[in-house]
Amino acid sequence: MNRWLWIVLIALGLAAPYVLYPVFVMKLLCFALFACAFNLLLGYTGLLSFGHAAFFGGAAYVCGHALKVWGLPTELGILLGAAVGGLLGLVFGSLAIRRQGIYFAMITLALAQIVYFVALKSPFTGGEDGLQGIPRGKLFGVIDLEDSLNMYYFVLAIFLAGFWLIDRIVDSPFGQVLKAIRENEPRALSLGYDVSRFKLAAFVMSATLSGLAGATKAVVFQFASLTDVHWATSGEVILMTLLGGLGTILGPMVGAFTVVSLHSKLSAIGSWVTVIIGITFIVCVLLFRRGFVGELQHLLRGQFGAEPGKPQAGGKPVAVAQPGSGGKH
Amino acid sequence: MAISANAILTQAMLGLNNGAFYAMLSLGLAVIFGLLNIVNFAHGAFYMLGAFVALIGLTQLGPWLGMPDLQINFWWALLIAPLVVGLLGILIERTLLRRLYGLDHLYGLLLTFGVALVLQGFFTNFYNTAGTPYPGKPEILDGVVNLGFMYFPKYRLFALVVSLLVCFATWYLIERTKLGAILRAGTEKPKLVEAFGVNVPLLITLTYGFGVALAAFAGVLAAPIYAVSPLMGADLIIVVFAVVVIGGMGSIMGAIVTGLALGMIEGVTKVVYPPAASTVVFLIMALVLLVRPAGLFGKE
Numbered sequence: 001m002n003r004w005l006w007i008v009l010i011a012l013g014l015a016a017p018y019v020l021y022p023v024f025v026m027k028l029l030c031f032a033l034f035a036c037a038f039n040l041l042l043g044y045t046g047l048l049s050f051g052h053a054a055f056f057g058g059a060a061y062v063c064g065h066a067l068k069v070w071g072l073p074t075e076l077g078i079l080l081g082a083a084v085g086g087l088l089g090l091v092f093g094s095l096a097i098r099r100q101g102i103y104f105a106m107i108t109l110a111l112a113q114i115v116y117f118v119a120l121k122s123p124f125t126g127g128e129d130g131l132q133g134i135p136r137g138k139l140f141g142v143i144d145l146e147d148s149l150n151m152y153y154f155v156l157a158i159f160l161a162g163f164w165l166i167d168r169i170v171d172s173p174f175g176q177v178l179k180a181i182r183e184n185e186p187r188a189l190s191l192g193y194d195v196s197r198f199k200l201a202a203f204v205m206s207a208t209l210s211g212l213a214g215a216t217k218a219v220v221f222q223f224a225s226l227t228d229v230h231w232a233t234s235g236e237v238i239l240m241t242l243l244g245g246l247g248t249i250l251g252p253m254v255g256a257f258t259v260v261s262l263h264s265k266l267s268a269i270g271s272w273v274t275v276i277i278g279i280t281f282i283v284c285v286l287l288f289r290r291g292f293v294g295e296l297q298h299l300l301r302g303q304f305g306a307e308p309g310k311p312q313a314g315g316k317p318v319a320v321a322q323p324g325s326g327g328k329h
Numbered sequence: 330m331a332i333s334a335n336a337i338l339t340q341a342m343l344g345l346n347n348g349a350f351y352a353m354l355s356l357g358l359a360v361i362f363g364l365l366n367i368v369n370f371a372h373g374a375f376y377m378l379g380a381f382v383a384l385i386g387l388t389q390l391g392p393w394l395g396m397p398d399l400q401i402n403f404w405w406a407l408l409i410a411p412l413v414v415g416l417l418g419i420l421i422e423r424t425l426l427r428r429l430y431g432l433d434h435l436y437g438l439l440l441t442f443g444v445a446l447v448l449q450g451f452f453t454n455f456y457n458t459a460g461t462p463y464p465g466k467p468e469i470l471d472g473v474v475n476l477g478f479m480y481f482p483k484y485r486l487f488a489l490v491v492s493l494l495v496c497f498a499t500w501y502l503i504e505r506t507k508l509g510a511i512l513r514a515g516t517e518k519p520k521l522v523e524a525f526g527v528n529v530p531l532l533i534t535l536t537y538g539f540g541v542a543l544a545a546f547a548g549v550l551a552a553p554i555y556a557v558s559p560l561m562g563a564d565l566i567i568v569v570f571a572v573v574v575i576g577g578m579g580s581i582m583g584a585i586v587t588g589l590a591l592g593m594i595e596g597v598t599k600v601v602y603p604p605a606a607s608t609v610v611f612l613i614m615a616l617v618l619l620v621r622p623a624g625l626f627g628k629e
Contacts (some may be wrong), residue, residue: 048435061545095615102434103574107618110571114611122602134624231567235442242439273440274450281443285436 001167001249009163013156022152024221028147028260029159030217035240035252044170044245045202046182050105050234051092051112052210057229058115059211061125064115064134067219069124074137074145078158078215085144085211086204088115093203097196112234130225134161134218135206151220158216162209167249173192178202182247210237232274239277242284245291254288254292335474339479346485346554348592353547353586354569355576356499356538356590362578364536367426367437374445375414375565379548380463380557381452387465390529402570403465403553410549411542422534445563452559455557460556488550495546496585500577503581512536549613576626581628 018027034056039046063081072080096107114210119125126132136145145151170177177198180188189195218224227233236259244255259277266273288295354372361369385483386401386409401409421444469488473480503509515522515532523529548562555561569588576587591610599606615626 048438095618102362102438105435105438106368106570106574107614109567110574110614113567113571117607120606139458204388231563235446238439238442271450271453274453275447276450278443278446278448278450281446282425282440285423285440289432289436291452294365328623 005250011158014135017074017149017152020269022148022265024260026152026155026220029155030220031161031237031240032086032212032253032256033162033216034213035237035244035256036163036212036249037213038176038208038237039246040166040204040209040250041206042241043251044175044182045178045199046181046185046239047199047203048105049096049108049203049206051110052109052207052237053231053233054092054112054115055207055235056217056233057119057224058088059085059214059249060224060228061119061131061214061279064131064218064224065124067072067137068134068184071089073141074139074219077137077280078212078219079195080207081213081218085214086208089204089207091201092207093200097199097203107289109231109234112229113229115231116226116231119226120213125224126191128260130188130223131218132223134217134222134224136222136289144220150204154218155216158212162212163253166209170249173323174198176203235281236277239281239284241291242289243280243292243293244289245297246289248291248297249295251291258292330410335478336421337597338499340600342479342596343485344593344599345566345589346489346592347595348589349356349489349496350547350565351528351552351572351589351592352588353492354494354544355572356581357498357543358569358573358585359578359581360499360512361537361540362544364423364512364521364533365426365430365437366434367429367441368434368541368570369440370566371421371448371538372441372445372541372569373420373562373564374448375544375562376548376551376565377452377557377559377562378414378417378448379410379545380408380552381548382413382545383458383465383549383552384461384463384557386410387463399419400465403467406549406552409548411546413540414548416543419538422537426537427530445566448562449559456557456559458558458560462556462563463552463557466553484553488554492547492550495543499543499555500581500585511535512597515538516544537553537554543574568610571610574614575610575617575624577624579624580626583624587625604609 013029034052038049038052042048051185059081062084063077066077066080068199077241088286092108092111095111096104120127124131128177136151138144139150139154143150143154146153147285170178177188180191180193181195181198185195188198214228215229240255241260242255243258244253261272262276267277284291290298304319358369359374361367361372369475370466383401383403383406386406388399388400391397391399395467424441425444426437429440433593465485470482470484474483474486503512511527512523513533515527515529520528550562562566568591572588573584575591576583578584591613594613595606595609598609620629
């Protein structure tokens with residue numbers, strides 16, 4: 001990503017807690033990191049996981065337990081959470097990449113449901129009540145994280161580090177291979193790339209960073225709950241990514257901000273929020289598959305005549321399946 | 330710890346009952362996927378909708394219309410709910426899904442996920458998520474039948490038999506009739522079938538309507554057994570997805586057999602090792618992926 005964008009991003013991040021409520025901005029940052037991590041898989045590798053809540057929520061529980069019961073330092077707890085996310089990702093990924101296309105989504109969804117039931121039934125998760133009273137602790141034993149500004153800048157640092165890593169991955173030769181797989185898997189295979197290993201690596205990276213986001217969220221809010229591991233959360237991270245723009249570096253961030261703000265603005269209307277989220281999904285899929293950032297890039301490039309639903313570089317390519325071509329996966 | 334054979338058989342029968350619902354839903358998913366290339370995430374929501382049409386028709390429709398005597402009883406609901414929900418499905422196919430043909434599968438999944446959220450969120454506003462009992466179980470199906478090894482509720486036996494009949498009727502329709510032959514041909518080569526003068530878009534619309542109606546029918550059958558809840562479909566659809574991954578969507582009979590078998594295994598797990606009952610289907614899915622990635626009835 002271009003240097004000026006970085007400067008703007010960091011400046012916004014530094015100034016935000018003086019304009020907005022810090023806890024709200026921290027929530028935004030956690031979900032933005034989650035969505036960016038998800039985009040690495042869906043947007044850049046073309047794999048739709050419907051089970052990312054398992055990494056996000058699983059890491060939140062483990063990090064919470066490590067801080068509360070084992071008394072681990074905060075930074076180690078968060079790293080442990082990310083590692084657990086990555087480990088779960090390795091297990092899920094190695095099973096799910098055995099099947100392609102739409103099965104991939106169904107497998108990840110079903111596997112995530114195991115994690116959900118474990119969280120529901122295990123003694124250490126607090127079941128329906130969730131894991132409460134997670135201490136924020138002191139960063140490196142010195143900086144008191146109970147102070148919300150200290151906590152904020154810690155979260156901002158985690159977010160920027162995660163985001164920088166994703167940006168690096170995407171621009172690296174490795175990222176180019178991922179995009180090649182997304183564009184044309186058989187061709188990538190015929191060029192000699194071990195497609196399965198690349199997919200698995202992307203999956204594990206995405207899961208680790210999702211775990212990082214989930215563990216951080218648990219420290220910010222001082223609890224981990226069943227919502228974090230529920231399939232609805234997997235659905236929301238898809239929406240964030242889709243709404244902001246698949247395969248764009250800034251899109252998921254914009255999408256996460258939109259969805260999180262939507263939730264906080266509409267919290268009074270109860271489950272109508274679910275209806276609105278559902279309608280947003282439908283509208284997004286039908287009318288702007290490129291998402292906010294994708295559409296904007298498209299306009300800026302002045303490519304008006306392009307075929308709808310077929311974004312240029314940086315967008316998710318589509319148009320592979322014809323109706324009736326059979327379920328031969 | 331000794332587990333009596335009787336307890337196992339009892340749970341196997343109850344599980345078979347659940348399995349029949351898995352079979353009906355995965356059947357609908359397979360039929361829809363075959364022709365539309367869409368994994369219908371809203372399938373669970375349509376199942377839930379079927380149960381709600383039955384519930385509302387029995388307890389609320391009359392008062393709403395100012396005719397307190399008007400009640401749609403269970404038998405009528407079995408007919409009306411699939412029709413109403415099927416029509417809604419047709420409407421959705423015509424207005425929304427139709428625009429996605431030719432795009433990647435994942436857009437169909439995401440769109441129907443949106444539809445499922447809308448339906449589920451809507452009903453959550455008006456009904457308790459813990460569930461409302463359906464009071465309209467026909468009197469003739471009250472009581473139990475002695476199966477020799479257990480007393481089985483008459484209604485459950487009825488639901489089991491009816492769902493099996495529906496499953497096999499669907500199998501017959503698709504595998505053994507002219508209409509089914511056209512449908513299967515449409516799955517393989519839609520352009521060619523169209524050239525033979527078959528109205529493929531109409532076929533697609535009706536197929537979606539039929540698949541969705543099947544889900545609603547299952548919903549009505551389920552209403553007297555389980556409480557009618559806005560979340561009943563969401564909980565079920567994920568298990569059904571796992572069933573579909575295990576069986577593979579290529580074969581109708583495969584979907585039926587896998588659904589029934591997994592229901593039974595789930596039931597037996599409730600006796601043998603209760604904590605795993607809710608996850609056993611997913612664990613089996615993981616195992617099948619390791620051993621036979623294409624699924625038990627897959628063609629790869």
